[in-house]
Each structure stands twice: as structure tokens, then as C-alpha cells.
Amino acid sequence: MTAQSKTDEDAWMIKNLFSKTLSEGKSHDWLRALTREASGRLAGSAASMAAVELTRQIMDTLGFSRVYLQPCTVPHWVRGETEIVRIVNSPFIGSMDLKALSLGNSTGSGPQGLTAEVIEVQSLDTLEKMGSSLLRGKIVFFNRPMDPTQVRTFAAYGGAVDQRGRGPAMAARFGAAGALVRSMTTSLDDVPHTGATNFQAGERQIPALAISTLSAELLSRELKKGKVMVYIRNTSRMLAPKLSYNVIGEIRGSQFPEEIIAVGGHLDSWDVGEGAHDDGAGCVQSIEVLYQLVKAGYKPKRTIRAVMFMNEENGLGGGLAYADSSNARKEKHILALESDAGGFTPRGIGFSAEKEVYETYFKKVNSWAGLLEPYDIKFVNGGGGADIGPLKSQNGLLAGLLPDSQRYFDYHHTATDNFEAVNRRELFLGAAAMASLIYLVDKFGLKE
Amino acid sequence: MTAQSKTDEDAWMIKNLFSKTLSEGKSHDWLRALTREASGRLAGSAASMAAVELTRQIMDTLGFSRVYLQPCTVPHWVRGETEIVRIVNSPFIGSMDLKALSLGNSTGSGPQGLTAEVIEVQSLDTLEKMGSSLLRGKIVFFNRPMDPTQVRTFAAYGGAVDQRGRGPAMAARFGAAGALVRSMTTSLDDVPHTGATNFQAGERQIPALAISTLSAELLSRELKKGKVMVYIRNTSRMLAPKLSYNVIGEIRGSQFPEEIIAVGGHLDSWDVGEGAHDDGAGCVQSIEVLYQLVKAGYKPKRTIRAVMFMNEENGLGGGLAYADSSNARKEKHILALESDAGGFTPRGIGFSAEKEVYETYFKKVNSWAGLLEPYDIKFVNGGGGADIGPLKSQNGLLAGLLPDSQRYFDYHHTATDNFEAVNRRELFLGAAAMASLIYLVDKFGLKE
Numbered sequence: 001m002t003a004q005s006k007t008d009e010d011a012w013m014i015k016n017l018f019s020k021t022l023s024e025g026k027s028h029d030w031l032r033a034l035t036r037e038a039s040g041r042l043a044g045s046a047a048s049m050a051a052v053e054l055t056r057q058i059m060d061t062l063g064f065s066r067v068y069l070q071p072c073t074v075p076h077w078v079r080g081e082t083e084i085v086r087i088v089n090s091p092f093i094g095s096m097d098l099k100a101l102s103l104g105n106s107t108g109s110g111p112q113g114l115t116a117e118v119i120e121v122q123s124l125d126t127l128e129k130m131g132s133s134l135l136r137g138k139i140v141f142f143n144r145p146m147d148p149t150q151v152r153t154f155a156a157y158g159g160a161v162d163q164r165g166r167g168p169a170m171a172a173r174f175g176a177a178g179a180l181v182r183s184m185t186t187s188l189d190d191v192p193h194t195g196a197t198n199f200q201a202g203e204r205q206i207p208a209l210a211i212s213t214l215s216a217e218l219l220s221r222e223l224k225k226g227k228v229m230v231y232i233r234n235t236s237r238m239l240a241p242k243l244s245y246n247v248i249g250e251i252r253g254s255q256f257p258e259e260i261i262a263v264g265g266h267l268d269s270w271d272v273g274e275g276a277h278d279d280g281a282g283c284v285q286s287i288e289v290l291y292q293l294v295k296a297g298y299k300p301k302r303t304i305r306a307v308m309f310m311n312e313e314n315g316l317g318g319g320l321a322y323a324d325s326s327n328a329r330k331e332k333h334i335l336a337l338e339s340d341a342g343g344f345t346p347r348g349i350g351f352s353a354e355k356e357v358y359e360t361y362f363k364k365v366n367s368w369a370g371l372l373e374p375y376d377i378k379f380v381n382g383g384g385g386a387d388i389g390p391l392k393s394q395n396g397l398l399a400g401l402l403p404d405s406q407r408y409f410d411y412h413h414t415a416t417d418n419f420e421a422v423n424r425r426e427l428f429l430g431a432a433a434m435a436s437l438i439y440l441v442d443k444f445g446l447k448e
Numbered sequence: 449m450t451a452q453s454k455t456d457e458d459a460w461m462i463k464n465l466f467s468k469t470l471s472e473g474k475s476h477d478w479l480r481a482l483t484r485e486a487s488g489r490l491a492g493s494a495a496s497m498a499a500v501e502l503t504r505q506i507m508d509t510l511g512f513s514r515v516y517l518q519p520c521t522v523p524h525w526v527r528g529e530t531e532i533v534r535i536v537n538s539p540f541i542g543s544m545d546l547k548a549l550s551l552g553n554s555t556g557s558g559p560q561g562l563t564a565e566v567i568e569v570q571s572l573d574t575l576e577k578m579g580s581s582l583l584r585g586k587i588v589f590f591n592r593p594m595d596p597t598q599v600r601t602f603a604a605y606g607g608a609v610d611q612r613g614r615g616p617a618m619a620a621r622f623g624a625a626g627a628l629v630r631s632m633t634t635s636l637d638d639v640p641h642t643g644a645t646n647f648q649a650g651e652r653q654i655p656a657l658a659i660s661t662l663s664a665e666l667l668s669r670e671l672k673k674g675k676v677m678v679y680i681r682n683t684s685r686m687l688a689p690k691l692s693y694n695v696i697g698e699i700r701g702s703q704f705p706e707e708i709i710a711v712g713g714h715l716d717s718w719d720v721g722e723g724a725h726d727d728g729a730g731c732v733q734s735i736e737v738l739y740q741l742v743k744a745g746y747k748p749k750r751t752i753r754a755v756m757f758m759n760e761e762n763g764l765g766g767g768l769a770y771a772d773s774s775n776a777r778k779e780k781h782i783l784a785l786e787s788d789a790g791g792f793t794p795r796g797i798g799f800s801a802e803k804e805v806y807e808t809y810f811k812k813v814n815s816w817a818g819l820l821e822p823y824d825i826k827f828v829n830g831g832g833g834a835d836i837g838p839l840k841s842q843n844g845l846l847a848g849l850l851p852d853s854q855r856y857f858d859y860h861h862t863a864t865d866n867f868e869a870v871n872r873r874e875l876f877l878g879a880a881a882m883a884s885l886i887y888l889v890d891k892f893g894l895k896e
Contacts, residue, residue, distance in 0.1 A: 018597070018599065019597035022596045022597050022599075023596045023597050148470050148471045148873075149466070149467035149470050149471050151466065151470075151822070151823055151824075151877070153873075186873065187872070345793075345852050345854050347824060374599070375599055376599075376795060404793050404852060406793050406871055406873040406874045406877070407871050407873075407874070410871070423854055423855050423858070424635070425596075425601075425634065425854045425855075426854045426855070429599070429854070
């Protein structure tokens with residue numbers, strides 16, 4: 001077989017994977033089931049266990065070598081009653097409720113609530129400079145917007161999310177009574193975006209909530225007029241950790257079964273929405289990848305796994321358990337690929353690895369670039385995923401699907417991240433792109 | 449000034465155009481106004497005149513050199529009463545209504561309706577082979593789906609739309625009583641897609657309607673069981689032609705005012721929806737292009753025009769009038785660029801021209817490819833637009849914006865093509881891509 005005919009065979013296989021997924025893909029139907037039957041599936045919740053069982057049952061019917069659950073321990077955070085964030089003293093607008101959601105992992109005010117003066121800051125640095133004398137007893141309002149001029153919205157998110165992740169704990173350290181964070185989105189609307197915040201063990205906790213961008217604009221306008229007092233009432237709290245599971249489907253390799261190629265998404269979502277783009281899409285796409293390879297009659301040399309990770313949103317319990325178990329069995333993941341950036345049209349796949357091996361791997365991957373060009377998929381430097389991050393030490397290649405990012409932060413961590421927000425063809429194209437890469441890595445390996 | 453610093457200046461200008469559009473663009477607000485105040489603006493309708501006045505008023509406030517209306521004659525087709533397409537004889541499901549919309553330009557059955565047997569065909573070739581003996585008195589049902597395996601959905605549309613455009617007239621020639629056409633979409637849903645069909649002057653007319661893809665699947669299943677009789681009642685008809693207008697905003701060139709760069713979309717839409725993607729998006733993007741260039745303080749060498757063409761959907765009255773007027777004034781359009789493929793994330797711009805000049809022009813354009821690479825915009829061969837097509841004989845370059853095409857045919861020519869279906873950032877990126885190209889063509893020209 002000549003080099004040319006090998007390439008033709010690969011081009012044909014990839015065309016077949018795209019065509020079959022676009023015409024007979026099942027991931028869109030699976031996503032409908034997952035979002036309907038296991039909506040709001042935060043780790044530890046009943047819905048998350050429904051999601052575990054549902055994805056296991058889906059994979060049980062697809063002819064994989066093996067489908068199994070992998071135990072992991074997860075935090076169990078609950079939102080409690082509907083949050084109240086109310087401006088109580090504005091002479092201009094009277095009492096006014098802001099649209100708010102408690103931040104994940106945070107402990108609420110309790111049923112009696114609290115009232116305090118609001119102070120607006122744009123950065124953690126400012127906070128540091130202000131110190132306890134200015135912040136003690138105040139509600140700190142983090143209001144630096146995501147930068148709309150970034151064409152890649154994840155860059156804008158990365159430039160603002162420190163306010164949500166570390167802001168409340170830092171405010172608490174300076175004696176603040178509570179924290180409000182502008183929602184992480186470039187949209188101007190009334191939909192609050194939740195997400196995890198991090199208080200270290202033993203740190204003082206204060207109520208911490210996201211408010212919608214329109215609420216943030218309103219609050220900021222009121223602050224320009226004078227002193228603003230806000231009443232906060234939320235009853236979120238952390239319960240005892242729970243046993244949960246990663247769900248894994250596997251096709252055993254025929255030649256190098258100990259070499260693993262994993263493709264995954266995270267099965268948990270925030271509690272307020274259906275978790276369609278984040279990350280039901282990544283889960284069902286991962287199943288689709290294995291399903292399409294099986295359906296094409298492809299017999300992999302290496303073991304290929306679809307992994308639904310549990311607890312990406314507020315702890316990474318699943319990702320850590322997966323890596324621990326894999327390391328204990330001395331597996332080697334030559335490729336771990338995650339889809340956790342939404343079910344939008346794929347524009348590329350990004351790669352990372354330990355420094356010593358990266359160049360060799362990426363060069364190999366890039367030698368296949370022409371095969372994905374007809375589908376407008378580019379291979380680029382930089383990429384992976386939170387759940388697969390712990391696998392880096394196995395010295396394989398990590399990768400992340402890079403879908404078009406314009407709409408992602410309209411839905412991210414909100415009640416509007418629902419099934420209808422996902423386009424069938426866009427979802428399918430992402431699955432087909434990943435199936436194509438996995439086919440190539442399995443067939444040719446990453447050496448030389 | 450060195451070549452390097454020139455490139456830096458252009459990169460800076462383009463970055464500025466993208467940043468300002470993303471952070472301060474107005475086209476999304478204009479689109480809200482257009483879709484709300486001039487919904488269903490088919491040429492000849494009152495709504496289309498509202499759209500003319502609204503876009504003129506918008507442009508009047510933006511500091512252009514000149515804003516004016518250009519008369520054109522347009523057909524005036526009306527849908528009439530709600531269409532009925534009813535299976536009347538199925539023993540399995542009894543009487544059943546299909547979701548249907550009359551095809552544009554077609555004359556309905558009239559108030560009494562008609563009942564006839566349905567015969568399904570997959571292609572115009574089949575029709576030709578069947579001939580009058582099989583087709584006389586029948587309702588011909590064109591049911592070849594758009595090919596879902598085409599990654600570029602416009603290719604799939606191109607491969608199926610002959611059924612809508614030429615199918616009914618051909619069926620009429622063979623004595624058919626009516627024509628039903630499967631909606632032009634890869635989605636399986638209950639939303640019928642209208643669109644133009646073409647009966648030549650003097651040709652026998654028969655009722656011609658699109659039915660939803662789910663209705664088409666149902667009808668096809670029923671036909672597999674036996675004879676199916678369908679009742680059609682629709683009262684669409686063509687009225688007398690009307691006077692209408694293209695709406696044009698212009699920045700006069702400082703050095704070569706007689707050289708024109710035009711960017712446009714079409715102002716008319718089908719009557720059943722808001723015409724947000726098709727083509728409100730292209731209209732407001734075109735205005736945004738001029739607005740952003742003015743706002744950036746850019747003084748063009750050549751005359752730059754935003755053109756809202758009237759009557760693209762069912763006659764091209766506006767496009768033809770524009771070219772006639774331009775030719776009469778001996779203008780030369782060095783670039784005419786159309787956005788008529790939806791307000792989705794731009795992935796490229798496609799080009800065409802007369803053979804003798806194309807290579808030179810495209811080479812010049814491609815020398816700027818690196819400047820658009822940071823925004824994932826590629827320059828590719830092939831592209832233009834229906835409205836600007838008649839300008840080809842001026843020997844300039846024609847171009848079409850190429851947005852991501854996956855969702856376009858979910859909305860195309862339907863009641864669901866509404867403002868909410870357009871994402872703000874995606875719309876802005878398309879406008880910024882076009883502004884960037886126009887800046888480069890204006891500054892450097894297309895020679896050598």
C-alpha cells in the first residue's frame with residue numbers, strides 16, 4: 001500500500017465518520033434524554049445519579065466491550081431557598097430585587113439574612129489596597145465585566161473569573177459581610193450565572209452570590225448616586241460528601257490494550273439549568289465517538305474509552321478518581337480528549353502535553369492537518385480539559401475540542417442552558433471531529 | 449514608512465474595527481427595530497415600505513455623505529388565507545392537516561380548493577420520464593431531502609432547491625393539478641419553509657406549496673400504504689407590480705469618488721417571519737460597516753455605499769435597478785460585497801469576478817489573508833450574492849460573506865427566523881470582517 005492510498009483510505013474513513021454522524025448520529029437524541037431526565041444534575045444530587053444510570057444504560061445498548069461505573073467522592077452542595085438580593089434604601093427606585101444566584105460551594109446568610117452597605121471594586125488588587133478598614137462589614141461588589149473585544153470568549157472569561165473564584169474568600173479575609181459578583185457573560189441581560197467559588201478549609205465564610213449583568217449595571221448606577229444598602233438572604237450550604245460515579249464505556253484494543261485513548265465530558269452540571277452545552281454535549285459526543293467507530297466496523301488497536309466525569313463543576317472528584325485509578329493500574333493514556341466548551345460548530349482541536357514530549361506529538365498530529373481541512377477543523381497549540389488535566393503526568397497528549405465560542409457564555413451556568421440551545425448539526429460535527437482524531441491516533445500512534 | 453509598519457498600521461486598524469464593533473456596535477439594536485417594526489417585509493407589502501423608511505432614518509443619523517432611495521419596480525405577491533393541505537382518505541389516520549405554506553409567486557387553488565391523488569417523485573428527471581399519462585390530474589409531491597452529509601449546508605440546498613424553483617411549473621406542464629414540495633431544511637420538524645417558485649409568463653399555473661419535513665415524512669409513509677387523496681386550499685395570488693425602493697447610504701470618496709465599493713444585504717424578507725437572518729442581518733451589518741469606518745475617523749479614497757436591496761426573494765427588482773442605474777452613470781464597482789447567508793459567526797469571505805480579472809484581484813486580496821487570520825476569517829474562491837450579481841459586467845470583484853452555515857436552514861424562509869435567533873456577537877463579527885476587507889480594498893485598491 002502506497003503512502004497515497006493510505007491517505008485516501010484515511011480521507012475516506014473520516015468522510016464516512018462525518019457523513020454517518022450527520023445523517024444517523026444519536027447524540028442529539030441522547031442529549032434530549034439527559035437534559036429532560038437529569039436536569040440540574042449537580043454532583044451529589046438525585047439528578048446526578050439519574051444521569052449516571054441513564055448514560056450507563058445508553059452505552060449498554062451500543063456494543064462496547066465494557067460499560068462500568070467508577071466510584072468517586074464528591075461534595076454535596078445545595079442552593080436552598082430562592083435567593084434574595086434587595087436594594088433597600090435607594091431614594092430613586094425604592095426597594096428593588098436584583099436577579100441573583102448563590103455561588104457554588106458557598107454558605108448562605110441563613111434564614112434571617114443580613115443588611116449592609118455595598119462597596120464596588122473592579123479587581124482583587126483594589127481589594128488588597130483597600131484593606132480591612134474600608135471593607136469590614138461591607139458587601140463587596142465585584143463588577144469588572146468580561147472584555148467584549150476578545151474574539152475568543154474563553155480569554156475574556158479567563159480575564160474576569162478570578163472575581164468569582166477568589167473574590168469572596170478574599171473579601172471575607174478583610175472582614176466583609178458578603179460578596180456580590182457580576183455574572184460571567186458579555187451579554188447584557190437579566191439571567192444570573194452561577195459557578196464555583198473557593199473558600200479554603202477553615203477560612204471564614206460569607207454569603208457570595210452572582211447577580212445578572214443588568215442588575216450589576218443598575219447597582220453600579222445607584223452607587224454613583226450615593227450610599228446603597230443591600231439585604232441578602234440565601235440558605236445555600238455544604239452537606240456531607242457523597243459517593244458518586246464516573247461512567248465509562250470501553251472498546252478494548254486488539255494490539256495494545258494497555259494504551260488508552262480517552263474521550264470525555266463531565267456528567268455533572270449546575271443545578272439551575274439542564275446543563276445542555278455544559279456539558280451534556282461533551283458527554284453525548286463522547287459516546288457518539290465510540291458508537292460511530294463501532295458502527296463503521298473499526299477495530300481499534302488501542303483501548304478507546306468514553307468517560308463521563310462526575311463533579312467537574314465544584315470539586316473535580318471524578319477527574320481525580322479517574323487518574324488515581326488509571327495510575328494505580330499503570331495505564332498509559334496516549335491521548336485524553338475533552339469536550340467541555342459547548343456543543344457548537346467545531347473550529348479546531350487544541351493540544352498540550354509535558355514539555356519533553358509535546359513537540360513530537362504535535363508534529364505527528366499536525367501531519368494529519370490536511371485530512372481535517374475539508375471540515376474546517378484546525379489543530380492548534382494549547383488545549384485540554386479540567387477533568388483530564390490530572391492525566392498529564394502519564395506523558396501522553398491532552399486535547400480539547402474548540403467549538404465556536406461566541407454563544408457559550410450566553411448560557412454558561414444558567415437556567416437557559418437547555419436542550420433547545422444546542423443545534424443538532426453543530427453537536428454532530430464536534431463528535432465527528434473527535435472521532436476522526438481518535439481514529440488517526442489509534443491507527444498511527446503518536447511516535448516519530 | 450516601511451512595509452512592516454504599514455502592515456502594523458493595518459493590523460491595528462482591523463483590530464480596532466473588530467473591538468469597536470464588538471463593544472459598541474449598533475447593528476444588533478437596528479436589527480431589533482427592523483424585525484419588530486417591519487416584520488414580514490415582502491416586496492410590495494406595507495411592511496417593506498416601513499423597512500425602507502426605517503433604514504433610511506437610521507442611516508440619516510450616522511454622518512454619511514448622503515442617504516437616498518432608489519426607485520425600483522417589484523412584484524406584489526400575497527399569501528391570502530391560511531393554507532389547507534389535508535389528507536382526506538387515509539384509513540389509518542383519518543383526515544389530517546399537513547403544515548404547509550404557499551410558495552412565493554404562485555397562484556392558489558382559490559376558495560373552493562381541489563382534491564386529487566398524490567404522486568411522490570424524487571427528482572425532476574423522474575417527472576420527465578413519467579410524463580403526462582401518469583401525472584395528469586395528480587398532485588405531484590417532490591420529496592428529495594437536502595443531503596445532511598454535506599458539511600456546507602448551502603451545497604445541500606443547491607442540490608435540492610430545483611424541486612421548489614422549477615418543480616411546480618414542470619409538473620403543471622405535464623397536466624398536474626397541484627404541487628407539494630418538501631421544505632428546504634435538514635431539520636426534521638413541523639415548520640414549513642416558503643420560498644419562490646417560478647412559472648414563466650403564460651405558463652399554466654397550479655397551486656404550489658411547501659410542506660414541513662415531518663409532514664413530508666408522514667405523507668411519504670402514507671403513500672407506501674396505498675392511494676392518498678389530498679385536499680388543497682390556498683388563495684395566494686400575484687397583484688399588480690408596485691413601486692418600491694433600494695435604500696442607499698454613501699460616504700463619498702476623497703480621491704476616486706467614481707470608484708464604488710458597495711456592501712449590501714436585501715431589505716425584503718418572506719412574509720411569514722421577521723426576516724432576521726434572511727436578510728435583516730445583512731442590511732444592518734452593511735450599515736454597521738459604514739458606521740464603524742466613519743466612527744474610526746477613516747476617510748475613504750473611494751466612494752463606499754451601504755445598499756439595502758429590495759425584492760431579492762421573489763424578483764430581484766432592486767438588484768437589477770441598482771445595476772442599471774450604476775451602469776447608466778458609468779460607475780465602476782471595484783468591489784461589491786453581499787451578506788445574505790445569515791448573521792452567524794463569519795468563517796470566510798468568498799470571491800468571484802469575470803475570468804480575465806479574477807486572478808489578479810484574488811491574488812491581491814489574498815496578500816491580506818494574514819491580517820484576517822486572528823479572526824478566523826479565510827479568503828476563498830467562489831462567492832457573491834444575488835443582488836450584486838448584475839454588477840459583474842463592471843469588471844470589479846464580487847464577494848459574499850461566508851458565515852457558519854449549520855443553523856441557517858433551520859430558519860430560512862420560516863416563521864422562526866426571528867430576532868432572538870441572531871446572536872449579537874456573531875452578527876458583529878460578520879460586520880467587522882466586512883469592514884476590514886473594505887478598508888483594505890479602499891486603501892490599496894485591487895490592481896497589480
